[in-house]
Amino acid sequence: MTSRAALVTGASSGIGRAFARELASAGWTVTAVARGENRLRALVEDLGPGHRYLVADLSTPEGQRLVAAELVRRPVNLLVNNAGAAHHGPFTRTGPEDALASLHLGCDAVVTLAHAFLSGARRGDALINVSSTLGHAPAPGLAVYSAGKAFVTAFSEALWHEQRPLGVRVMALCPGPTSGGSGSAHHQDAPAALVQSPRTVVRTALRALDRRTRPTVVPGRANSLFVLAARLLPRRALLAMLSH
Numbered sequence: 001m002t003s004r005a006a007l008v009t010g011a012s013s014g015i016g017r018a019f020a021r022e023l024a025s026a027g028w029t030v031t032a033v034a035r036g037e038n039r040l041r042a043l044v045e046d047l048g049p050g051h052r053y054l055v056a057d058l059s060t061p062e063g064q065r066l067v068a069a070e071l072v073r074r075p076v077n078l079l080v081n082n083a084g085a086a087h088h089g090p091f092t093r094t095g096p097e098d099a100l101a102s103l104h105l106g107c108d109a110v111v112t113l114a115h116a117f118l119s120g121a122r123r124g125d126a127l128i129n130v131s132s133t134l135g136h137a138p139a140p141g142l143a144v145y146s147a148g149k150a151f152v153t154a155f156s157e158a159l160w161h162e163q164r165p166l167g168v169r170v171m172a173l174c175p176g177p178t179s180g181g182s183g184s185a186h187h188q189d190a191p192a193a194l195v196q197s198p199r200t201v202v203r204t205a206l207r208a209l210d211r212r213t214r215p216t217v218v219p220g221r222a223n224s225l226f227v228l229a230a231r232l233l234p235r236r237a238l239l240a241m242l243s244h
Contacts, residue, residue, distance in 0.1 A: 003050075005076040007031040009058060009067070009113070010083030012039035015130060015178060018198035019080050022206060024051060031076065033058070033067055034083070058083045058109040059101045067109075068116035079117040081110045081152075082130040086145040099144045106148040114159065123167030126209055129156040131216075133176045133194075133223050137230035140243040149174075153216065160215035171209060172216045175201045176223035193222040 006023050010016035011032035020030050024047040032053045034040050040053035054070055056063040071079065084106040087094045110129055117127055134142060135149030156172030163170050177190040179197050196219055204219035218224045230238055 003027065003029045004078070005029045005031070005074070006078040006080065007033060007067075007071065007076045008080040008082060009033045009109070010130075011053075012036050012043060015175065015198045015201055016080070016082040017043060018202040019082065019128075019205075020047060020051075022199070022202045023078070024048065026206075028078070031070070031074070058113075059085075059105040064109050064112040068112050071113065071116040072120065075120050076117070077124070078126045078128070079113060080128045080130065081113055082128075083109060084130065084145075084148075086142055088141055090141065091143045094144070102144055103148055106145070107151050110152055110155065114155075118159070118163065118168065121163070121166075121168045126169040126171070127156075127159070127163075128171045128173050128205060128209065131156065131172045131174045133174050133218060133227055133230075135172075135174055136227045137238060137242060140239060157215040169209060169212055170215065171205065173201070173205045174216060174218045174223075174227065176218075176220060176226065191222075194220070194226060196220050196223075 004027070006028045008016050008019045008030060011020045012034035020032050020043060024030050030047060030051045032040050032043055032051070033056055035055065035057045037055045040055060044051045044053045054067065056066045058064055058067065085102045087098055087102060114127060114129065129152050131152040132149040134146040135153040138146040153172045153174060156170055160170040175196065176194040178201060179195055201219045205217055208217045218227050
C-alpha cells in the first residue's frame with residue numbers, strides 16, 4: 001500500500017507540530033515546513049525515518065515559490081496551511097511592514113500554496129487551512145490577525161464548494177485559543193473553557209476530515225458557542241466584549 005503524504009506549514013510549534021506528530025503516528029509521510037531549521041530537524045528526527053523538512057519563510061515571495069514548487073515536484077495527499085503570526089496591540093503601534101508581513105504569511109502564502117496543491121489534487125486529497133474563531137469575531141488589538149483569518153475562512157468555504165464535486169476535501173479549521181501556541185493564542189486571559197491543546201484541535205480536525213461533512217470546523221463546544229454568539233450579537237456589543 002502506498003504511503004499517504006502530507007505537507008504541514010508552521011510545523012515547528014503549536015498546531016503545526018501537533019499535525020506533524022499525529023499524521024506521522026497514523027502512517028503518513030510528513031514534509032514539515034517552517035523558518036527555523038534547528039527545530040524542524042529536531043521534529044523530523046523525533047518523527048522517525050522517512051519524513052522530511054523544508055526551511056522556508058512563507059512571509060516572502062521567495063519562500064512561497066519554494067514551497068509551491070515543492071508541492072508540484074512532490075505532490076502530497078494533504079496540505080495543512082498552518083503558518084501564521086499575530087501582533088498584539090493597537091494597530092498604529094505595529095509598523096506597517098510587520099502588519100503586511102503577517103498578511104503575506106497568513107493570506108498570500110495560503111492562496112499560493114492552495115493553488116499549487118489544488119491544481120494537481122486528485123479525488124480523496126484534502127486541504128486544511130488553519131483559521132481561527134477570530135475569523136468570525138474581529139478583535140480590537142488583533143485587527144490584522146482577525147481580518148486575515150476572516151479571509152482564510154471565506155476563501156476555504158468557497159474552495160470547499162468548488163472542490164466538492166471533484167472529490168477533494170477542503171476545510172477551514174477555526175480553533176480558539178490554544179495552549180503552547182503563538183498566533184492561535186489570541187488572549188492570554190481567555191476563559192479556560194475556550195482553551196484547548198494543539199493535539200485536541202488536530203484530532204478534532206482529522207476526525208471531521210474523515211467524515212467529509214462541512215466546510216468549517218470549530219473545535220470544542222465552548223468555541224462553537226462563541227462563534228454562534230459572534231454571529232448573533234450586535235457588532236458594537238461584540239467589539240466591546242472582545243476589547244476587554
